[in-house]
Amino acid sequence: MMPTTHPRRRAALAALAGTASLTLAACAGTASSASDGGHATLSWATSYFPTHWDPVVGGSGAQFRELALVYASLTRTDEHGNAVPDLAKSWDYDAAGTQVTFHLRPHLTFSDGTPVDGAAVKAAIDRAKTQKDSALFGDLTSITSVTAHGLDVVVRLGQVDYQIPQLLGERVLQVASPKAAADPAKLDQNPVGAGPFVVSRLVPGTKVTLTRNPHYWDAKDIHIDTVELTSAPDAATVVSGLQTGAYNFADIDPSQASAAKKAGLDVFVQPGFNAENISINIHKKPFDNPKVVDAVRYAVNRQEFVDKLTFGYGEVTDEPFPKGYVAYDPQSENRYPYDPAKAEQLLAEAGYRPGAVKVDLVIPAASPEAEIVQSQLGAVGIGVTITVDKNWATPFFAKDLALSLYGTTGRDSAVQTLTAHFGPNGPLNLSSPYEPAGFEAAVAKVRRTPLGSPDYAKVLQAATRTGLQSRALVFTYSDPNLYAKSKDVSALPTNPGHLDLTGVTVGGR
Structure with a gap:
């Protein structure tokens, strides 16, 4: 298999976040002694080591899970995906x-002693909306103003929007100390939050040591004393690091799952909303012809992606949501089944002879996923040239590419996921400002529907169905949040899209 950028790693790249390599020899200490002397240590090797620790800058990619060690949010997600x-x-x-008025818990402080109050939350929201390098401003467009009254935070909206409690969780609003955030550049490598852990030592791009925060509001349920988060070496050496005790927890590539199981490690899929897609710009030839877009839709064999890239851990998908999730629309399932003969027919109807369509597929790094796309489209007469551009994010978000690939880690708010993919200003919509007919009205109806309404699922699925009319994206497969851990690390809560260490023990402590 050629070198590749893992799909979720591409999501991190899109947020201008990368990873750094570290050899096993550089790892100080071993996980085998993680609980010696009653001191429980989680030694975590991650492929998503944060480049940015300012949540306004780095919180939108896959790394928000790591930032959640330091930062707490207004809400978090339970095992059902609900805001709690x-x-x-x-x-x-x-x-x-x-x-909507949020009522904060009393007597909380950030790790620098600054009070967690309404003014601190207002500062966090305002900064996310206005800071020049914010990756979150596009998610907060419903919010027109925020006022603070002691421990109350009043969020005023430009439209009816019952999604706000879902939105203001750890994916979008990890709250930093306003004192520390007064210097965003310093905060970016010296994080200060009110989360379950406090940074005691940080080597940028390499390793961070965090200690249990005794002032965290739920400190009684945090049983891990220290987290050692290390930038993972290449995928092939992570399992050996777990075997030797250099780590006791790691996110792993599906290609390593079998070896991890044979090594006696616990391998598990943490629920998530990851979805991969082929991104299309309908403003550029040949995709300005709807028949060519439909040809791509029918040329895609989703099962091949699952078999070759996820080793059976992923699933085929033609939506940005997993089956069983409230936003998943059963009526849209398999709307464009694999049918290469129909794809060839559509190209002929569009006026193209076999082999006449030539397109560049621009990606940030060499990828077997791109090779599968090249092969499948080539089989129906669409010639694809793979172009690697390390600065891919710039033309992608400027909507200058005709064809690309993208992977998303999902959002806690279903509406946020929909607007990011299908909305006229959606960052994942390569065809901006295009949107499918009726989309904004369908989304507005979801916003107006309380989450507890008996009509919520029906209204939300209708919005998904409308969004999937978009010619800008062809979803292919979902890839897993796959982890391996030693037996002495207890099971994690199955909160979709998140890594929650609440209640987790190491060595029974």
Whole structure:
């Protein structure tokens, strides 16, 4: 298999976040002594070591899971994907649905001693909306203003939007100390939050040591004393690191799952919303012809991606949501089944002879996924030239490419996922400002529907169905959040899209 950028790693690249290599010899200490003397240490090797520790800059890619070690949010996600209290103990909407007030827990402080109050949360939201290098401003467009009254945070909205408690979780609003955030550049490598752990030592791009935060609101349920987060070496050496005790926890590539199991490690899939797609710009030839886009849709054999790239751990998908999730639309399932003969027919109807269509597929790094796309499209007469551009993010987000690949880690708010992919200003919509007919109206209806309404699922799925009319994306497969751990690390809560260490023990402690 050629060198590749893992699909979720591409999502991190899109957030201008990368990874660094570290040899096993550079790892100080071993996980085998993780709980010696009653001191529980989680030694975690990650492929998503944060480049940015300022959550406004680095919180939108896959690395938000690592940043959540330091930062808490207004809400967090439970095992059902619902928003539940975090820094906010409760919240309520006004009668119109255009204002939501979050009530913060009393007596909380950031690790620098600054109070966690309404003013701190207001500062976090305002900074996410206005900071020049914010990766989050596009997610907060519903919010027109924020006011603070002691421990209350009043969020005023430009439209009815009952998604806000889902939105303001750890994916979008990890709250930093306003004192530390006064110097964003310093915060970026010296994080200060009110989360379960406090940074004691950070080597940028390489390793960070975190200690249990005794002032965290749920400290009684945090049983790990120290987390040693290390930038993983290449995928082939992670399992050996787990075997030798250099680590006791790691995110792994599916290609390493079999070796990890044979080594006696626990291998598990943490639920998530990861979805891969072929991104199309309908403003550029040949994709300005809808028949060519449909030809691509029918040329895709999704099962091949699953078999060759996920080693059976992934699933075929033609939506940005997993089956069983409230936003997944059963009516849209398999709308464009694999049918290469139909793809060839559509190209002929579009006026193209076999082999006449030539396109560049621009990606950030060599990828077997790109080779599969090249092969499948080539089989129906679409010639694909793979072009690697390390600065791919610039033309992608400028919407200058005709064809690319993208992988998303998903969002806690289903509406946020929909607008990111299908909205006229969606960062994952390569065809901006194009959007499918009726999309904004369908999304507005979801926003107006309370999460507890009996109509919520029906309204949300209708919005998904409308979004999937978009000619800008062809979803292919979902890749797993795959992890391996030693037997002395207990099971993790199965909160979709997140890594929650609440209740987790090492060595029974």
